[in-house]
Amino acid sequence: MIRDAGTLTRAELARRTGLARSTVAQRVDTLLRHELVYEAAGADSTGGRPPTSLVFNDGSGVVLCGDLGVTHGRLAVCDLGGASLAEEIEELDIAAGPETVLAIVDERFGALLEQAGRASSHVRGIGLGVPGPVAFDRGEPANPPIMPGWDGFSIPGWFAARHDAPVLVDNDVNIMALGEHWANWRGRDHLLFIKVGTGIGCGIVARGRIHHGAKGAAGDIGHIRLAGEEATCRCGNVGCLEAVSGGAALARRLAEQGVEARTSRDVVRLVKEGSAPATRLVREAGRNLGEVLAGCVNFFNPEVIVIGGDVGQSSQQLLAGVREVIFQRSLPLATEELRVVPSGLGDRAGVVGAAIMVIEHVLSPQAIDQAIRRGVGA
């Protein structure tokens, strides 16, 4: 509450919460002891002793955060305001399994902490995004198709022996949605973040929070069926959006046309080089994505759709294709104030979202209460 308001006095806190003054005084003492807030002389004195304002202390701790992809990860140390103090991109092969990958991640976290001039004792929490579905409550990947060895592996359990801090894990597209919402669209309630990379996924922000769905499977738009398409998908169905217009599918289709392309990165490179067949395919991919998103717009009525991922960000053509179909296919009431925009954070959306995920958790009243009971930092 103090962070969101900027500054507050104890009297204002009592008024806003309806809590007894003695309760407020007690809790503020705890926050002061944890250095989560500091005191500043108030400016609005009405004569007599000015009331002391409380200010949130961004620098009172750090979080370790990472956005792990298939071939590399972005890792950072952030302060409690979400600002990055040290950050790097690290090559890593997610298929090497959790023990190997997490050992590298933790070693780099140590190096980044040193670079930021902070110690392990300053770490308040750890947030990670991974490229697959996650049982969010347990921090365990759940049947991830491209993360061999990670199924059911407890990431918080692995870190527990190394850091005395809560560990939160979510799907990479979910943390990208959270990061983009926090950085650029905090005033809007409902946002979709679309990642077009090798595959196609969607993170959903509903009423300002990530919508995970019943089993953490929400946002899997890559397997929604496209009208009139019969391509077979790795999921076993035909006509899935991802099987027609994901980065891997685009590379395959370019190769069939005799253009040298194997991965989504090749597609991105070709588009940047101005290749006509690649540009044409990416525009068509945008229209196909737009077809699926038109349905999501009718169903969910978001305020903002953010297009990200390396293929998604590679070309204005893709965005143009998306917009063309959404505004033609969705109902006027649903598109009246809809914004369809490229990602503002780009490649950093995930790591920012991972930081915000864990900061929001660490600063929640429940977590602070729990930390107090455990005596952390006291």
Add this chain to the structure above:
Amino acid sequence: MIRDAGTLTRAELARRTGLARSTVAQRVDTLLRHELVYEAAGADSTGGRPPTSLVFNDGSGVVLCGDLGVTHGRLAVCDLGGASLAEEIEELDIAAGPETVLAIVDERFGALLEQAGRASSHVRGIGLGVPGPVAFDRGEPANPPIMPGWDGFSIPGWFAARHDAPVLVDNDVNIMALGEHWANWRGRDHLLFIKVGTGIGCGIVARGRIHHGAKGAAGDIGHIRLAGEEATCRCGNVGCLEAVSGGAALARRLAEQGVEARTSRDVVRLVKEGSAPATRLVREAGRNLGEVLAGCVNFFNPEVIVIGGDVGQSSQQLLAGVREVIFQRSLPLATEELRVVPSGLGDRAGVVGAAIMVIEHVLSPQAIDQAIRRGVGA
């Protein structure tokens, strides 16, 4: 809090809320004065004077609620526990416009109050569902396609001169979703209610509350495109679900086959009579609906999908068609624990939901505070 817990003592309230005992005592006094709670001797005495338990008083007021359709409406007087005290179905033509329709509704509310042995002074709130999109914050229909004269009409404004109680208005499918969730699925967070009548619509419950979306347009699945269909829809697009499989479309297609049918009611009658072409068409409608819902399941990952509306409830064939396609087309993780069920409340889902919508509002701390300030019931 008292209602949800069954009974609570003042001490338990102080513990659960963290509010000062003096604050709790003050607020409980207000609730007692409004007769929203009453006192009962506590059972868990530990010696000495037993603490007094507070019990929520279902009978301390009533709400007026209605689910208005195109040709008729269901109206009721309910107690604050959501139980119906008097209820009736009234013929009314929504196209006669708001003044005419609401005058009938209010006249019938008066008769139902009398039937229930209650007076106008007992009315704590009014909840209405209407067959079109609604600007929920203002209680005004917004560009409703089948409600001539209602666009932008303030329903709360009309009632303000007649009742001193808050008036809430929402789309009929949203209140049906709320009613079904409250009556049968309160333990689940995410539910879709599908109404298949003349048209096709969807109400979305997310984290236990109605998801309205940015402009109140969420749930408009009737205009999502079906693969391989080119029927022209009243919305101007082609291949919309509703244009192929809504009740009106089914009646038209039956008529084209020489079967006498003009409305969705005729379709329902034919199905009940065992007409083979009608049954075949309804099964196909179920598969088409399943196709669209498979996308919604991948996107939203609900726990429950409830199928309602007169056509939706007319036949097991429709439900079977829906299930067939959803479980084939959606991802295993998303369907693992998914339930696809017929509406438990049937034709009463809307009126129950309208009651719950206004009861939840009336019992919210904000509304109680406001009522206290206005001196209502004090």
